Amino acid sequence: EPEVTQTPSHQVTQMGQEVILRCVPISNHLYFYWYRQILGQKVEFLVSFYNNEISEKSEIFDDQFSVERPDGSNFTLKIRSTKLEDSAMYFCASRLYGNTEAFFGQGTRLTVV
Amino acid sequence: AQSVTQPDIHITVSEGASLELRCNYSYGATPYLFWYVQSPGQGLQLLLKYFSGDTLVQGIKGFEAEFKRSQSSFNLRKPSVHWSDAAEYFCAVINAGKSTFGDGTTLTVKP
Numbered sequence: 001e002p003e004v005t006q007t008p009s010h011q012v013t014q015m016g017q018e019v020i021l022r023c024v025p026i027s028n029h030l031y032f033y034w035y036r037q038i039l040g041q042k043v044e045f046l047v048s049f050y051n052n053e054i055s056e057k058s059e060i061f062d063d064q065f066s067v068e069r070p071d072g073s074n075f076t077l078k079i080r081s082t083k084l085e086d087s088a089m090y091f092c093a094s095r096l097y098g099n100t101e102a103f104f105g106q107g108t109r110l111t112v113v
Numbered sequence: 114a115q116s117v118t119q120p121d122i123h124i125t126v127s128e129g130a131s132l133e134l135r136c137n138y139s140y141g142a143t144p145y146l147f148w149y150v151q152s153p154g155q156g157l158q159l160l161l162k163y164f165s166g167d168t169l170v171q172g173i174k175g176f177e178a179e180f181k182r183s184q185s186s187f188n189l190r191k192p193s194v195h196w197s198d199a200a201e202y203f204c205a206v207i208n209a210g211k212s213t214f215g216d217g218t219t220l221t222v223k224p
Contacts, residue, residue, distance in 0.1 A: 031210050043157070043203065043214040056211065091157065095210050100145050100164070102210055106156035 002026045004105035006092050012111045013082055021077045021108045025094030032075045033093040033102060034067065036060065043091065049075065082112045115140040115208050119215035126194050127223045134189040134218050136204030145207040146187040148178055151217075152200045160202075163187060174198070196222045 005024040013019050025032050034046040047057040049067050064080045075094075079086055089109050093102040116139045126132050138144050148160040161172025168180040178189045187204060199222045204215040 033211070035212070042216045043205075043212070045211055045213070048211055089156075093212070100207050100210055101147075101162060102207065102212055104149075104157045104159075109154070 006105035010109045023075045023092030029094035030097045035091040037089040117215035125221040132191045147205045149203045
């Protein structure tokens with residue numbers, strides 16, 4: 001069964017460093033998402049992406065965040081200068097055009113020290 | 114705006130007992146509703162979903178949920194809980210592909 005793949009599963013970075021979280025969505029999906037879950041809290045929407053541009057973003061998704069689909073398969077989330085409070089699990093999701101169900105990856109746990 | 118409320122932060126049940134986790138939603142049109150389970154440090158596993166049709170939906174691991182439009186609810190049930198069901202459970206509603214999650218309910222299973 002096709003699945004959304006995220007790498008790495010766990011990343012540790014120093015405060016102020018840039019990180020790139022990578023996702024490979026399901027191959028024929030057209031809509032892509034990033035969500036964040038701070039430890040012990042709920043899953044929060046960050047951004048949605050369609051047709052090579054951001055279609056919606058939340059208040060959390062400020063200027064230090066960016067997303068890109070650099071090639072036909074990857075979808076990345078970049079955090080330019082990480083802060084301690086960026087420590088969280090980040091989930092990527094994708095969905096097929098016309099299908100409202102989104103498929104989630106297993107997440108990347110980001111720890112900022 | 115859509116929203117999801119899970120009134121119970123933490124529920125403890127004995128192994129073999131029945132379980133009901135509550136979920137209330139706020140959404141203007143017919144909602145697309147989901148239940149996910151998450152073990153500590155792990156990803157989200159889809160238990161079941163409701164799009165339309167039969168209001169009682171069956172999921173994996175013996176779970177079921179009932180959509181009640183009159184009560185704006187989508188409660189998750191299991192007739193007999195196993196120790197391995199201990200986890201965090203999230204209800205979610207989808208609108209145009211964007212998911213809104215509830216705060217989650219932590220399930221503890223007593224031996």
